[in-house]
Amino acid sequence: MKSVKNVLDKITSYASIIIFIAMVLMVTFQVIARYFFSSPSSVTEILTRYAFVWLIIISATYMFGQREHINISVIRDRFKGKARLVLNIIIECVTILFSALVMVYGGITITRMNFVQYDSILHIPTGIIYSIIPICGVIIIFYSIYNIWQDIKNPDYR
Numbered sequence: 001m002k003s004v005k006n007v008l009d010k011i012t013s014y015a016s017i018i019i020f021i022a023m024v025l026m027v028t029f030q031v032i033a034r035y036f037f038s039s040p041s042s043v044t045e046i047l048t049r050y051a052f053v054w055l056i057i058i059s060a061t062y063m064f065g066q067r068e069h070i071n072i073s074v075i076r077d078r079f080k081g082k083a084r085l086v087l088n089i090i091i092e093c094v095t096i097l098f099s100a101l102v103m104v105y106g107g108i109t110i111t112r113m114n115f116v117q118y119d120s121i122l123h124i125p126t127g128i129i130y131s132i133i134p135i136c137g138v139i140i141i142f143y144s145i146y147n148i149w150q151d152i153k154n155p156d157y158r
Contacts, residue, residue, distance in 0.1 A: 005065065005143070008139055008143070012061050013062055015058050019055045020055060023048050023055065027048055029041065046121045047122070058132065064144070065143040085154075089148055092147050092148045093144075099138075099144070103133055104137040107134035114129075
């Protein structure tokens with residue numbers, strides 16, 4: 001399970017880095033094309049917009065895997081031992097439920113709906129753009145299961 005997590009960590013972190021570098025290059029090209037050649041590129045503009053959305057979702061997924069996502073730990077910090085373990089498991093189960101319903105199920109639904117609609121500039125199905133949502137939802141579910149497994153193994157909760 002740890003080796004799968006390590007592979008997913010590398011994929012999500014490298015994907016975030018590559019997308020960020022691509023965005024910087026596309027925006028630089030866009031600025032040069034607009035101001036020096038008076039010919040803005042609509043393709044790089046739309047690609048940058050889509051890349052930004054993918055960057056946010058993939059980076060958020062990576063942060064879930066690192067347990068570095070935004071959380072309010074005031075209540076959790078008041079508990080110790082098994083009570084804290086139970087609370088952590090409940091939190092991870094809520095995350096799994098949200099990811100399964102909203103990201104995976106909802107993401108698959110919206111992706112399917114958008115495979116019949118084409119982007120006017122790129123001429124690709126917009127479902128391709130939305131496909132990152134259920135993919136990252138599945139990865140977040142894996143990370144939550146992994147976190148539960150790690151918490152159960154942790155001797156601090158006994």
